Amino acid sequence: MPRPLDGRLGGALPGDGTILGVRPSRRTVLLAAPTFAAGAVGGALWARRSGDAAAGTPGAASGGELAGPTAGPTGGVAASTGGGAAVIPRGPAVVTRTAFRSAARGRDVSMVVVSPVTGAVDGLPVCLVLHGRGDDAPRGVALLGLDTALADAARAGVAPFVAVAVDGGETYWHPRAAGDDPERMILAEVLPRLADQGLHTTRLAAIGWSMGGYGALLLAQRHPDLAVAVAASSPAMWHAYGASAPGAFDSAADFAAHQVLGEPPPADVAYRIDCGQSDPFYAVSRQAAGELAATEHGFGPGGHDPAFWRSALPAQLAFVGRALVRAASPGPRPTAG
Numbered sequence: 001m002p003r004p005l006d007g008r009l010g011g012a013l014p015g016d017g018t019i020l021g022v023r024p025s026r027r028t029v030l031l032a033a034p035t036f037a038a039g040a041v042g043g044a045l046w047a048r049r050s051g052d053a054a055a056g057t058p059g060a061a062s063g064g065e066l067a068g069p070t071a072g073p074t075g076g077v078a079a080s081t082g083g084g085a086a087v088i089p090r091g092p093a094v095v096t097r098t099a100f101r102s103a104a105r106g107r108d109v110s111m112v113v114v115s116p117v118t119g120a121v122d123g124l125p126v127c128l129v130l131h132g133r134g135d136d137a138p139r140g141v142a143l144l145g146l147d148t149a150l151a152d153a154a155r156a157g158v159a160p161f162v163a164v165a166v167d168g169g170e171t172y173w174h175p176r177a178a179g180d181d182p183e184r185m186i187l188a189e190v191l192p193r194l195a196d197q198g199l200h201t202t203r204l205a206a207i208g209w210s211m212g213g214y215g216a217l218l219l220a221q222r223h224p225d226l227a228v229a230v231a232a233s234s235p236a237m238w239h240a241y242g243a244s245a246p247g248a249f250d251s252a253a254d255f256a257a258h259q260v261l262g263e264p265p266p267a268d269v270a271y272r273i274d275c276g277q278s279d280p281f282y283a284v285s286r287q288a289a290g291e292l293a294a295t296e297h298g299f300g301p302g303g304h305d306p307a308f309w310r311s312a313l314p315a316q317l318a319f320v321g322r323a324l325v326r327a328a329s330p331g332p333r334p335t336a337g
Contacts, residue, residue, distance in 0.1 A: 087119050088154045092147035094118060097138060100193070104184035109167040111190060112137045113197075114146050116154035121162070122198035125324040127205040128186065128219070129165035130173055130212030133236070133245070137165035140212070143306050149313050158321035162199055163207075166190050170247060172236075173208075173215025174258045177250040183219070187226075202226075203327045205320040209233040209309045210281075211248075217260045217271075217288065224266030229323030231272040231316035233309045237261055237284045265292040270326075272319045274312035276302025 096113040112129075115121060131140030141147065146163055154160050168182040175181040191201045205228050208216035213235030220227035238244040241255035249255040261284060265271070271294040275285035281304065289297045296319050302308030 088116055088151065088160065089118050091151065093151040093154075095141070095147050100189070102185045102189055104181045104189055105167075105169065105171075106179060109185070110137045111167075111193070112141050112165045113194075114141060114150050114163040114165075115160075116150045116162075117160050123200050124198075125161045125200045125204060125328070126191075126194055127161050127163050127207060127320050127324070128190075128216070129163050130168060130206060130208030130215040130219075131165060132208075132210035132212050133170050133172075135212075136167045136169075140165050144209075144310055144313055146313070149310075149317060153314060153317040153321065156318075158318050159325045161205070161321060161324050162194075164190065164194060168212070168215065170211070172211055172248045172258075173218060174254075177254070182215075183222070186219070187223075203228045203324075205229040205231070205324055207231040207233075207316055207320065208235075210236045210304065214260065217292075218258060220266060220269045220271075221260055221263060224269055227266075227269050228327040229270040229272070229320055231274070231312075231319055232285075232288075233274045233312050233316070234276070234279050234281050234304050235260075235273070235285060235288060236281060237288065239284070261287060261291065263291075270295055270319075270323045272296040272298075272316060274298040274308075274316065276300070276304065276308040278303040279308070280304060 093114050093116045096115075098111050098113075099108055100111065101107075102109045114129075115124070117124070129137075129140060129144075129146065131137065131143075135143060141163075146165075150163055166182075166186065169180060171180050171182045173182050175183055191204075195201045204226060206216035206219055207230070208214070210233070213232035214237050216230045216232050217235055217237075220230045236245065236248070237260060239261065241249060241252040244255060249258070271289070271292045273285050273289040273292070273294045274297065275282050277299060279285070279302065282299070286299060288294075289299075296315070298312055298315060302311065
C-alpha cells in the first residue's frame with residue numbers, strides 16, 4: 001500500500017538572497033538602506049532583549065534560507081500601528097530569525113518574524129505561520145515567499161500585522177507521547193517572547209499548509225479564545241487513524257483526541273480553506289469548509305504543492321488582515337455566503 005501523502009517536500013526552495021536579522025524594537029525600528037551589517041546589529045538587539053540567539057550571517061535562499069530585504073532606495077508607504085506612525089518600506093518585509101531552547105519541545109528551535117513595517121510596531125497583531133511536514137520555520141517562510149507577499153499585501157492596503165513562523169518538527173502540531181509539545185511551545189514560549197517585543201498576542205490568526213493547515217485548524221479548535229481567524233491550505237486530515245500518514249499520530253486514541261473533521265466550529269473564529277482540485281486532501285478540505293462555515297474558500301485548479309500555496313497566499317493575507325481588524329473593533333461575525 002502506498003504511503004499516505006503527508007506534505008513532505010523535497011528539493012531546493014525558490015529564491016535567492018541573504019538572511020537579515022533586523023529586530024523590530026519595542027518602540028521603533030530604524031532602517032536606512034538595508035544591508036547585512038544593519039541586519040546583524042538588529043538581530044543582536046533582539047537577542048539581547050529576549051535572551052535568544054539571532055541569525056546575522058548571509059545564506060543562499062536557494063538552499064531553503066530566507067530571502068530578506070536587499071539594499072535599495074529607502075522610503076515607502078505610511079502606515080498606522082498601535083504604537084504610532086510606521087512605514088511600509090519598498091521591497092520585501094523586514095525578516096528576523098532567532099533561536100531559543102524550547103523546554104516544551106526539548107530542543108533548540110528557530111523562530112522567524114516577518115514585519116511589513118518599519119517604525120513603531122507596538123500593538124501590531126500577530127499571525128502564526130505553521131509549516132508543513134519536512135519543513136521548518138526558515139524554509140517555510142522562503143517556500144511561501146512570505147517576506148515579499150506580506151509587504152505587497154500591506155502596500156495594497158491590508159492592515160499591517162506581523163507573521164511569525166516557528167519550528168514544529170513533524171509533530172502535526174499537537175502534544176506527542178514522547179514529550180514533544182509544539183502547542184505548549186506556542187502558548188508558553190513563543191507568545192510571551194512576542195509580547196515582550198510589544199506585539200499584540202491576546203487574539204491572533206494562524207495560517208498553515210498541509211500538516212500546518214491541520215495544525216492551524218486544530219489550534220483554533222482547542223483555543224477559540226485565542227484564535228480570531230485561520231487560513232488553511234491543503235490541510236492534511238483523514239477520516240480514520242489507519243489512513244493517516246505514518247507518524248502523524250501516536251495511536252488511534254491520539255488521533256481521536258485531536259480531530260477537526262466532524263467537530264462543531266468554535267464561535268467567533270473566521271475560516272478560509274484553500275485546496276487544489278488535484279490535491280489528495282481536496283475532499284476533506286471541502287468537508288472542513290462546510291463544517292466550519294468558512295466565510296472564504298478557494299477550490300480551483302492545483303495540487304499539493306508550493307505553487308498552489310503561494311497562489312492562495314495573497315487572498316489569505318487579506319482575509320487575515322480583515323479578521324484582525326474586526327477583532328480589534330468587535331462587530332457581528334460574518335456569515336458564509
